[in-house]
Amino acid sequence: EEFENDSQLNIEEFSIETNLLEISRTIFIENLSNSIEDELFLRFFRFCGTVTRYSIDRESSSALVEFNTETATKISSSLNGFKLKSPKALKITQMDNYEGDLYELDKLVRGFVKPPAEVEPVEPVEPVEPPPPPTIHS
Numbered sequence: 001e002e003f004e005n006d007s008q009l010n011i012e013e014f015s016i017e018t019n020l021l022e023i024s025r026t027i028f029i030e031n032l033s034n035s036i037e038d039e040l041f042l043r044f045f046r047f048c049g050t051v052t053r054y055s056i057d058r059e060s061s062s063a064l065v066e067f068n069t070e071t072a073t074k075i076s077s078s079l080n081g082f083k084l085k086s087p088k089a090l091k092i093t094q095m096d097n098y099e100g101d102l103y104e105l106d107k108l109v110r111g112f113v114k115p116p117a118e119v120e121p122v123e124p125v126e127p128v129e130p131p132p133p134p135t136i137h138s
Helices: 038-043 072-079 102-110
Strands: 024-032 050-058 064-065 089-095
Touching: 024 072, 038 050, 038 072, 050 102, 064 072, 064 102, 072 089
Parallel strands: none
Antiparallel strands: 024 064, 024 089, 050 064
């Protein structure tokens, strides 16, 4: 077997794609809804700054977001604990503190895509039920 145990894996040497991961500008997100749409996901995280690449694994309810600056990555930690179309609160980890499954990480990195340019950021807010339609009296 190539690896005797996970402790021998090194994040910088795991795959060619992971070598290209900008660790200081990337966050790992857990507890996503498996039905999250890319557009809503991107609008939520663009509140922090420009998203250069992202990857969502709906099967594991996790994602990666790479920003264009380290500042945006630091701002994203303020979204930790928010709920985004899920009863569970988001868990956001900066990649330089990542201690999770490197196989899962490699799968996400291989799925990186660039976001469409037309998605506008929105300020994150807790979901609110829309008000009932007005009653029209005749």
